Amino acid sequence: MVETRIVIVDDSSFSIEFIKDILEKNGLKVVGSAGTLEEVKKVVKETRPTLVTMDMTLPGTDGFECIRAIGEIDENIKVIVISSMMDDEIVKKAKKHNVSSYIQKPIDPDELITAINGIIAVEELYQLLQEEYFIIFKEALLDGFNRMTKTLITYKEEYSDTKEYQSEGMTIIIGIIGNFSGRMLLDFSKDVAKKMASAILRKESVTKDEAVAVLGEFANIVSGNACSILNQKNKAFGFRVAPPTILHGDSVLISPPSFPTKTVIADTVFGKLLLNVGFQRGEEKWM
């Protein structure tokens, strides 16, 4: 578990002390405070907090300018607005600035602590997912492959990059939806697809339609099993899988998504198989 380090931004020293008191009484660590844009930049750069509480009215600047400055330093830093102003327009704008929570002054200590705990919980859940998901998907693929084709696979090189890549011939995409959303992608040549399908169906020759159907089901089983294991690790994931979409064609280029994914190449008796999985941090649901 990572320690939560908090910076308080407010132009009133009374408010800073008040917020600090609430946070520290609840075992949270305050690493700094700021009252102007320059101070915000300085203290955030120096302390690299997990979270910043942000007042909206500040001398010579405003909360949004400070939030943008924080985002430029490190976009993973979470921001909670604590302001006496709270109307639809400002809340909408805060949402656009990816603010994690909005709390109106006078501060209700319970409300503030609940909001912070919620943010920490989501952050920890995402960390857990990042640590575990690829191992679990690889296991699910290995296991599913072994049970359905009665052969083994060996994992070769593993990488996470953000380059476009060319499909070997057939791609299966499965959308994953839960507390975070993502996708699983399997890619192999049409030849591998036919051989794999024929092993799964235990018959000499398979038609293209049969291959497509059986491999779609195969991908569905692999992703479904992996998501069940993740859900067992922490039921807050709540992952479910969408039905598979199968593509095949000439020179299909698959573009990388906006979030990090991991890829592994597997060697099978039928040929090369590519597994790619990734999850997005997801939007905060505070309204």
Added chain:
Amino acid sequence: MDVKHVNPFIESFTTVMPQLGFRNIDRGNLSVKGQEINYSGVIIILGIVGDIKGNVVYYIDLEDAKKIASTMMMGMPVDELDEMSQSALSELTNMLTANAATSFSDMGIKIDISTPTLLHGENVSVKMSSSQALCIQLFAEEIPIEINIAFEN
């Protein structure tokens, strides 16, 4: 497949596109397609789970995709479908589908959407899970965008 499931997508298109700088929005044909569709161009796929399960497949011709990305990026010229324009198009389908999801929830149907996957190529066969897909063609500044909706029963 229920034809009324198309309406949230039409609504979201007419709401979202003008916000991105496309003023003229038109509605084209609605058709029923089989399980497999063949395309050359840009294909973006999103998964759906919840009260309905399925996939939404967006299709845009390559040249049209560049025009849309260019408009979304304040008229910046797009000669090649680079990373930035691919990201813009993915984000577009994300917004369109998320908006449609909100309309579904107003209809009492709760759905969640997955992240989009973008591909492009020649002569690509796309096979969806349901036996039929509803296909609606919509136009933004006369640029056609096809939305295929394949929901499982």
